[in-house]
Amino acid sequence: MTFTTSYETKADPLDASFTAVAAVVPDPEIAALRSDIDKLSARLTRPALSSALTGTKADPARAAFTDRYLRKGLDAGAPELKSLSIGVPGDGGVAVPNEIDTVIDDTLKTISPIRGIASVVQVGSANYRKLIAVGGVASGWAGEVAARPSTGTPNFVEVVPPMGELYANPSASQAMLDDAMFDVETWLASEISTEFARAESVAFVTGSGVAQPKGYLSYPATAADDTTRPFATLQYLPTGVAGNFAATNPQDRIIDLVHALRPPYRQGAVFVMNSTTLARVRKMKDNTGAFIWQPSLSAEQPATLLGYPVIDAEAMPDIAADSLSIAFGNFKAGYLITERNTTGLLRDPYSNKPYVQFYASRRVGGAVINSEAIKLLKFAAA
Structure with a gap:
């Protein structure tokens, strides 16, 4: 006599639950329950890519730009x-x-x-x-009942x-x-x-x-002050020695440079020079023996020269004969x-x-x- 044994294996453990409740739950309700469980299972098993699970929204324009255009050269698909x-x-x-x-x-x-x-x-x-x-608006003084002539x-x-x-x-x-x-x-x-x-x-x-842009060192420069110098011409102060600082008290000319700038522009003014020039300036001391350079004490506070920040710009020229190697000014007001x-x-x-x-x-x-x-x-x- 031959005996045949039949084994049945459920493809999904969730299917076993339907066998137990099939006798007591009507068929339409079983179908709805199965649909809800399938949706939940899909959300739990696939990678979390949607904003519903990650809390972030993917930028379709950025994804199209990177994946399609940068990587494959295809049209990004976003007309904007x-x-x-x-x-x-x-x-x-x-x-x-x-x-x-x-x-x-x-x-x-x-x-x-x-x-x-x-x-x-x-x-x-x-x-x-x-x-x-240029020159601003002219003004004048007058008495209480005096005439007010036109200003310039x-x-x-x-x-x-x-x-x-x-x-x-x-x-x-x-x-x-x-x-x-x-x-x-x-x-x-x-x-x-x-x-x-x-x-x-x-x-x-x-x-x-x-x-290309016109750099500030490409403008004409003269020793004339603000009252006589034409517009779009910068003022320079000579050091007194060709290609060098003065032999004695070289820091004095840097102080003169600061005060050549009128007070309204000193608020927010900075020094600009390259690293080679800055290395020489950092070694200068005043008449009391104190360095005119003050190092930074924190990341938020920049190092200062005579109380003003210093910008290290490698495009500034090295010190040489007739070189314009140090700039000082309020560049917010001066350069656009x-x-x-x-x-x-x-x-x-x-x-x-x-x-x-x-x-x-x-x-x-x-x-x-x-x-x-x-x-x-x-x-x-x-």
Whole structure:
């Protein structure tokens, strides 16, 4: 005699519960209960990607930009990300999402020292114009019933900061972009911001003004004071020795530089020089033997020279004959930076195979808007 044994294994432990209640619960209610349990099971077993479980909302525009455009070169699928070039109407690009653009802006402020102390204006067109009142509005005194004659009318000067297109062209292999562990956003933001900051730091100091900002050292400079010096001409103080400080009391000329700046501009004024010049200045002492340099006592409090912060800008020239190696002034009032508020980005997988090049660009300009707010120390005899 042959015996046959039958075994039944449930595919899901939850199914066993339905067998027990099938006799007492009507079929429609069982179906609804099974649907609710299936939904709950799916939520508990899959990765937590939705805002319901993580408490955060994924940005579809950013995800499309990174995963589709940066990694694969596909259309990002978001029409609002498209931006047109100013110079060539038919040339299109993709605007960098705000998250990456914010990283670039923050890094530029950190690495590009002049950007951190100057006035920055976001513009929406190719050019920016600013009116400056030269001399201010005249006024007068009068008695209670005396006549009030007309006062002088101020003169206005139009300042147009020269602008140019700042660009960077980093490359990455397609294999790197295909690797999910490669953080393409962080890498791209770092590459772009580093190159932009390097170029900016030079242009804001010594830029020619031709397809780039005009640096403050590119403006004419004279020893004439504020009352006789023409507009857009900076004042310098000579050290008395060509290519050097005076042999005795060299710190006196730095003190003179501070007081050449009128009191309204000293609030918020800073020194600007490179590391080589700063090393010499830090060794100077006053007549009592105390250093004129005061180191920082905390991270929030910068080191000071004669009570004013010092900005280390490597674009400033080394000390040499007739060099303008130290600047002192209120750059918020004296120098203006203009820029478009987005960074354009183009992906090029063809020009340098097997690498993918990312062409990033933004329009940046700069100009002196108040020549009375910035003073220079010239290492010259006169």
